[in-house]
Amino acid sequence: QVQLVQSGAEVKQPGSSVKVSCKASGGPSGSFDISWVRQAPGQGLEWMGGFVSVFGEANYAKKFQGRVTITADESTRTSYMELRSLRSEDTAVYYCAKMHCGDGSCYEGWLDPWGQGTLVSVSS
Amino acid sequence: SYELTQPPSVSVSPGQTATITCSGDSLPNQFVYWYQQRPGQAPLLLIYKDTQRPSGIPERFSGSTSGTIVALTISGVQAEDEADYYCQSQTSDSGHNYQVFGTGTKVTVL
Numbered sequence: 083q084v085q086l087v088q089s090g091a092e093v094k095q096p097g098s099s100v101k102v103s104c105k106a107s108g109g110p111s112g113s114f115d116i117s118w119v120r121q122a123p124g125q126g127l128e129w130m131g132g133f134v135s136v137f138g139e140a141n142y143a144k145k146f147q148g149r150v151t152i153t154a155d156e157s158t159r160t161s162y163m164e165l166r167s168l169r170s171e172d173t174a175v176y177y178c179a180k181m182h183c184g185d186g187s188c189y190e191g192w193l194d195p196w197g198q199g200t201l202v203s204v205s206s
Numbered sequence: 207s208y209e210l211t212q213p214p215s216v217s218v219s220p221g222q223t224a225t226i227t228c229s230g231d232s233l234p235n236q237f238v239y240w241y242q243q244r245p246g247q248a249p250l251l252l253i254y255k256d257t258q259r260p261s262g263i264p265e266r267f268s269g270s271t272s273g274t275i276v277a278l279t280i281s282g283v284q285a286e287d288e289a290d291y292y293c294q295s296q297t298s299d300s301g302h303n304y305q306v307f308g309t310g311t312k313v314t315v316l
Contacts (some may be wrong), residue, residue, distance in 0.1 A: 085242065098235035117305060119249075127241075127292050127312040143303055144207070177248055184237065184255075190296045193240040194251040194260065 084109030086178055086197035093203045102200045104178030106159040109203065114154050115181040116161040117189050120174040121199075128174075132181055133161060134188045164198040168204045175199040208232065208297040210308035217314045223279040226311045228293030231274060238276045239294045240269060242287075249292065253278060280313070288315045 089103040104116060117132035131142035133154040140152040146165075154161040161178055177200075179193035209231040218224040229237060238256050241249035251260055256276065262314035266281045280287055293308035 119307075126290075127243075127294075127307040129305040129307060132305065141304070143304055144299075150272070174287060179249075182254070184213075187296065187303040189305050192251055192254040193241075193249075193305075194254075196248040196250075199248050 084138040084180060084195060086180065086195055088176075088178060088197040088200045091201040091203070093205065094168050096204055096206055098168050100168060100202050101162055102176050102178075102202070104161045104163070104197050106180070111156075111159070113183070114156045114159055114161070115183060116152070116154050117148075117178060117179050117181050117193055118152055118161075118163045119193070119196075121177070122171070122174040124172075130163070130176075132189060134181070134183075150192060155178055165202075168202075170204050173202065173204045174203050177180045208299075208304075208306055210293055210295060210306055212291075212293060212308040214309070215241045215312045215314065215316055218280075218283045219316045221282055224283050224287070224313055225291075226278045226280075226291050226313070228258055228277070228308045229275045230295060230306075230308075232297055233271070233274050233276055233295060236295045236297075238255060238269070238271070238279045240267075241292045241294065242289050244289045244293065252291075283313075283314050283315055288313055 114135045118130045133140045133152045151164045179196040182191040184190045222310045240253040242251045268279045291311045
């Protein structure tokens with residue numbers, strides 16, 4: 083069984099950047115396709131973007147384009163999500179999750195398992 | 207932007223049946239997935255490809271589809287089913303594919 087373990091909580095100043103890691107352990111090696119999802123306090127789930135290893139490229143939700151970078155390294159089975167120009171509204175728990183690709187786009191697939199989440203607090 | 211709409215809340219007595227709907231214009235052409243999220247925990251996959259249940263998920267959880275509306279049914283609700291539930295699907299725009307989540311439904315067990 084694959085497990086995803088994320089880096090620890092972060093406290094950041096407005097205008098700075100944060101980089102959260104997500105490392106896979108256990109389970110078979112192979113494609114490492116990861117989505118990142120965030121959840122603001124008391125709010126729902128919000129997809130930020132994903133990385134498909136066979137193409138070696140990321141795809142981002144329009145809301146985050148230009149401000150987020152998602153990477154993934156199959157050799158180390160680690161994904162990173164960097165969010166820049168942080169503001170108070172970015173305070174949230176950030177999750178990584180493994181994408182299961184269907185016959186078409188990987189973004190048509192489901193997310194399982196999920197990391198434990200990383201709380202990022204943005205405050206002056 | 208594309209949205210998946212869920213009822214904000216559903217209340218159900220133990221042993222009864224809870225049904226959570228998810229509506230979206232593109233749903234007839236896309237698979238839908240369902241997740242359970244208990245307080246303070248990460249989401250857990252309940253249903254994939256509209257109706258399939260991963261190993262380890264109790265049989266009381268089932269998925270169904272009907273046009274632009276899909277549903278998650280919890281039969282014989284138990285106290286431990288009190289949680290938030292989210293549907294998830296995919297949409298496309300200008301050649302890019304995006305994952306999208308429903309607005310979420312809080313299930314309260316009375």
